[in-house]
Amino acid sequence: MNTLFYLIRRNTKLFFKDKGMFFTSLITPCILLVLYAVFLGKIYRDSFVMGLPEGVELAEKLLNGAVSGQLISSILAVSCVTVAFCSNMLMVQDKANGSIRDFTISPVKKTALSLSYYFATLISTLLICFTTTAVCLVYVAVQGWYLSVSDVIVLIFDVFLLVLFGTALSSIINFFLSTQGQISAVGSMISSGYGFICGAYMPISQFPEVLQKVISFLPGTYGTSIIRNVAMRGVFSEMKADGVPDFAITQMKDAIDCNLYFFGNRVELGVMYAVLVCTIAVLIGVYVAMNVLNKKKG
Amino acid sequence: MNNIIEITDLYKSFGEVKAVHNLSFCVKKGELFAFLGVNGAGKSTTIGIICGQLAKDKGTVVIDGNDIDKNIDKIKTEIGVVFQNSVLDKALTVRDNLEFKASLYGIYGKEFEDRLKELSEMLDFSDILNRTVGKLSGGQRRRVDIARALFHKPKLLILDEPTTGLDPQTRKTLWNVISGLRKNENLTVFLTTHYMEEAAEADYVVILDSGKLIAEGTPLELKNKYTGDYITLYNTTEETVKNIGVEYEPIRDAFKIQIPNTEKATELIIKYPSVFKDYEITKGKMDDVFLSATGKKLEGRNEK
Numbered sequence: 001m002n003t004l005f006y007l008i009r010r011n012t013k014l015f016f017k018d019k020g021m022f023f024t025s026l027i028t029p030c031i032l033l034v035l036y037a038v039f040l041g042k043i044y045r046d047s048f049v050m051g052l053p054e055g056v057e058l059a060e061k062l063l064n065g066a067v068s069g070q071l072i073s074s075i076l077a078v079s080c081v082t083v084a085f086c087s088n089m090l091m092v093q094d095k096a097n098g099s100i101r102d103f104t105i106s107p108v109k110k111t112a113l114s115l116s117y118y119f120a121t122l123i124s125t126l127l128i129c130f131t132t133t134a135v136c137l138v139y140v141a142v143q144g145w146y147l148s149v150s151d152v153i154v155l156i157f158d159v160f161l162l163v164l165f166g167t168a169l170s171s172i173i174n175f176f177l178s179t180q181g182q183i184s185a186v187g188s189m190i191s192s193g194y195g196f197i198c199g200a201y202m203p204i205s206q207f208p209e210v211l212q213k214v215i216s217f218l219p220g221t222y223g224t225s226i227i228r229n230v231a232m233r234g235v236f237s238e239m240k241a242d243g244v245p246d247f248a249i250t251q252m253k254d255a256i257d258c259n260l261y262f263f264g265n266r267v268e269l270g271v272m273y274a275v276l277v278c279t280i281a282v283l284i285g286v287y288v289a290m291n292v293l294n295k296k297k298g
Numbered sequence: 299m300n301n302i303i304e305i306t307d308l309y310k311s312f313g314e315v316k317a318v319h320n321l322s323f324c325v326k327k328g329e330l331f332a333f334l335g336v337n338g339a340g341k342s343t344t345i346g347i348i349c350g351q352l353a354k355d356k357g358t359v360v361i362d363g364n365d366i367d368k369n370i371d372k373i374k375t376e377i378g379v380v381f382q383n384s385v386l387d388k389a390l391t392v393r394d395n396l397e398f399k400a401s402l403y404g405i406y407g408k409e410f411e412d413r414l415k416e417l418s419e420m421l422d423f424s425d426i427l428n429r430t431v432g433k434l435s436g437g438q439r440r441r442v443d444i445a446r447a448l449f450h451k452p453k454l455l456i457l458d459e460p461t462t463g464l465d466p467q468t469r470k471t472l473w474n475v476i477s478g479l480r481k482n483e484n485l486t487v488f489l490t491t492h493y494m495e496e497a498a499e500a501d502y503v504v505i506l507d508s509g510k511l512i513a514e515g516t517p518l519e520l521k522n523k524y525t526g527d528y529i530t531l532y533n534t535t536e537e538t539v540k541n542i543g544v545e546y547e548p549i550r551d552a553f554k555i556q557i558p559n560t561e562k563a564t565e566l567i568i569k570y571p572s573v574f575k576d577y578e579i580t581k582g583k584m585d586d587v588f589l590s591a592t593g594k595k596l597e598g599r600n601e602k
Contacts, residue, residue, distance in 0.1 A: 006401030010387070010394070017389035102385040102446075105349045106402035107374040 004112045004119075011090050011120030022124070025086045029079040029132035033139060036071045044070050051252045056244055065144025066235045070256055072136035073231040074200040076129070076159055077224035081198070082191045083128050084166030088121040088174050095178045114171070114291035118284065122167045129159050146234030154230045161276055162223045168283035169220075175290055198224045203257045216262045219279035222272040225260045229269060232258055301360075302327045302454055302486045303348065308357035310343050310509075317343040319509040321357070325502070327453075328484040330476075332497040334588060335506035341490050343509075345456055348488075349377060362453060375403065378452035380443050382459045388432035392423065392442050395431060396449060403450035417445040421475055437468030444472065448479070455479075456488045461496065473499075494584035503584075505591050513591040517584060522559065524590040525582020529555045529563055532576040542570055 016022055044067045052058065058066075094100040103113055133156060140147065147155070170190075177183050195201040198220040204212055215221050236249050236258075253259045260267045267275075303325035310318040318340045325331045335341050346352035347359060350370045359366040361373045386395045393414070400410045418424040421441040431439060440460065447455060455476075461469045473496075479485040491497055498517050505513040505520075513520060531539060531546075531553045539546050539553045544566070547554045557563050560579065567574045 002406055003401050003404065006398055006406075010390070010398040013394065014387060014389055097385075098381065098383055099385045099387065101351060101381065102379075102399070103402065104351055105374060105377065105379050106399075107371045108402045 003108055004116055007108075007112060007116030008119045008123070011116055012123050014090055015087060015120065015124045021086070021089070022128075025083050025124070025128050026131060028086070029075055029083065029128070030135055032075050032079070033071070033132075033135065036075060037139070041067055041071065047255065048252065051248065051255055053245060053248045056248070058239065058242065058244075061144040062146070062235065062238055062242065063144075065140070065146045065238070066232065068140045068143035069146075069231040069235050070228065072140060073224065073228035074195070075136060076133060076155075076231075077162065077198055077220075077227050078195045078200045079132050080125070080129050080159060080162035080223070081166035081169065081194050081220065082187075083132075084121060084125045084163060085170040085174075085187050085190045087124040087128070088117070088167065088170040089180075089183055090120065091117040091171070091174050092177045092180070092183045096180055110291045110294070111288055114288050118167060118171050118287065121170065122163065125163045125167055126160065129163050130156070133159050140231075144235075146238050147231075148234060151230055151233055155227065158223075158227045158230055161273075161280070162227065164280045165219065165223055165276060165283070168280055168287060171287045172283060172290065175287065194220065197221075199257045200224050203255060204260070205255055205257060212261075213263065216260065219275050221257075222260065222267070222275045225257050225267075226269065226272050226276065228256065229258050232256070300326055302362050303331075303488070304358075304360040305344070305348075306358045308344070308347065308359065309355045310340075310347060310352065311355055316509050318347075318354075321506070321509070321511055323504050323511060323514060325454075325486060325488060327486055328480060329501035330480065330487045330489060330499065332500035332503045333488060333490045333506070334497055334503060335490075336592065338508075339506040340509040341506060342458070344506075345379075345458060345488075345490070348456070349379060350374060375450065376453045377456060378447035378450065378454070379456045380440075380447045380458060380460050382462070384431075384439050384443050386431045386439060386442060386446065389430065391428050391430055392434070393427045395442065396446060399446045400449050405450060413449060413451075417448060420478075421445050422471065437464050437471075440464055440468065440472065444475070451483070452485075454486045454488060458490050459492060460489070461491065461493060494588065498584045503587075505588060507592045513587070517587075518581070520584070520587045520591075521581045523587075525586040526556050526558045527560050527563055527582065528580045529557060529566070529574075530578050530580070531555065531573065532578075534573060534576070538573055542566065542573060 045063060048058075048063060048066050094103070137147075137152065173186060174183060177186060197215060197218060199215065204215050204221060207215065232253075236253070239249055240246070250259070260272070301324045303323075305324070306322050308318050308321040309316075321340070321344065333341055333344070343352060347354045347366070348361065350366060350373065354366075362376055364372050366373060387398075390398075396414060396417075397410060400406070400413065405413060414427075415424075418427060421444060423438060423441050423445070426434060426438055431442065434442070444460070457476075461472060464472070476485075476487055480487060489496065489500065497503055500517060503513075503515065503517055503520055504511060513524065515523065530549075532551065534553065536548065536553065539555070542555070544555055544557070547556075557566070563579050
């Protein structure tokens with residue numbers, strides 16, 4: 001246990017010593033927020049207005065609150081996974097520069113070694129994602145705040161869950177990489193592609209039906225929906241209080257993936273959490289097993 | 299048991315390439331063992347197998363009585379390795395590097411502090427403990443590398459070209475420390491090097507070529523087998539040397555005669571006592587042994 005603690009400390013220290021990597025990871029979600037707000041804000045806003053029944057008008061603050069809720073849920077859903085990939089480079093760096101040999105000639109257990117990379121990435125990713133969450137909450141407060149204290153706590157918990165998921169996923173994928181070039185390529189692919197397949201850049205409801213069915217098998221989709229549900233909960237309550245009919249609210253929830261459907265059946269929020277938690281457990285198990293079963297070369 | 303390493307009929311191939319082919323040798327406890335060969339001869343593959351990083355195809359490897367197939371974890375606690383390229387984390391301090399390395403062997407707290415003090419004094423790096431490794435000179439980094447390998451008090455220290463690129467003073471310091479450890483702690487040193495003068499100091503030498511053992515013995519045995527002796531004659535004229543009737547080579551202020559062995563030298567001295575007034579007899583060098591055994595010259599990382 002002590003060895004695991006020291007290894008985590010070594011890995012975390014190395015991550016924060018590389019200031020370029022740390023600040024890039026930190027700034028990227030903030031840049032994303034600005035880009036989202038500038039380029040996608042109007043599209044989100046228009047789709048909300050179009051979703052309202054005739055004769056129903058929303059207050060400007062509520063509309064801004066809805067747009068900002070959707071924006072931050074997208075950013076957080078993407079960041080928790082992409083930041084994990086950016087932070088989880090040390091495992092590959094150790095292979096590339098030969099440091100891994102120093103570990104493998106020692107009697108340290110492969111489980112401890114693999115978990116040390118996992119937990120170090122988890123710590124750095126959490127730090128960055130919680131900072132991003134704070135920035136996002138400030139943005140929501142400026143635009144229109146409809147979150148309760150419990151919503152904020154649940155949001156933080158959701159970010160934690162999604163970081164666990166992103167870190168496990170990145171650990172498994174990075175396990176197969178051995179050069180800096182490979183990790184850069186994978187990082188770019190994940191950064192550009194994950195937002196689409198998890199429903200962050202575009203609601204899944206707008207995808208073709210076949211694609212929707214395929215995407216409903218991906219656990220990341222439920223992660224996005226979980227965060228979106230909590231980010232929008234206050235806004236929808238306020239809409240209901242303002243007289244927006246239930247069917248209109250359901251339509252809006254369907255449109256922005258607060259409601260997800262698995263082959264036509266609506267997936268309850270509890271089931272979404274269960275899917276995510278089980279996926280995290282399986283991914284971590286697979287990652288550790290891959291390390292333990294990884295035979296000597298040749 | 300007197301051997302710390304016993305390798306029998308070891309085979310290892312990478313595809314069509316036979317990296318190690320029917321290799322057998324032993325290393326005695328406490329000796330300085332030199333493992334020589336050009337790049338690609340199979341040295342690193344053999345070391346990789348000894349350290350449990352590479353799987354062998356065939357053969358047995360026993361380290362200090364433990365079979366590598368059955369007791370690799372025990373073996374790992376008895377081996378320390380100084381890699382050819384430093385594996386220190388450049389962004390961390392010397393202390394951090396050693397602390398993390400020590401933790402791999404379950405050494406923490408006071409035990410760590412005591413060993414750190416001992417090694418930093420022995421290898422003379424107490425003043426740079428809090429300095430970032432990336433800012434150290436090559437010699438300082440090498441000393442820390444060696445401390446890193448010695449932290450858990452291994453019985454067998456594998457040095458993979460430890461002094462390449464170091465200045466003579468640092469090389470001397472390192473060898474003094476290693477000699478001290480061998481004497482005081484009966485440490486066995488398994489050395490690969492491109493410096494033949496270091497190999498000449500070894501107790502036993504094995505020379506590999508294309509994965510096969512082609513020569514082995516003490517430096518003296520190898521010199522006797524693969525090279526002749528040299529007589530250097532001083533304060534004489536070329537005419538006098540010519541009269542001996544052997545091939546000679548004029549050098550700056552003397553003449554050098556190559557002879558098959560010391561016996562032949564004795565014969566010449568008895569036969570021509572008036573010529574041999576100021577002279578010295580020397581054995582061939584390990585470079586000559588290597589050249590003669592492999593047909594290749596060992597020069598740093600670029601063999602010829």
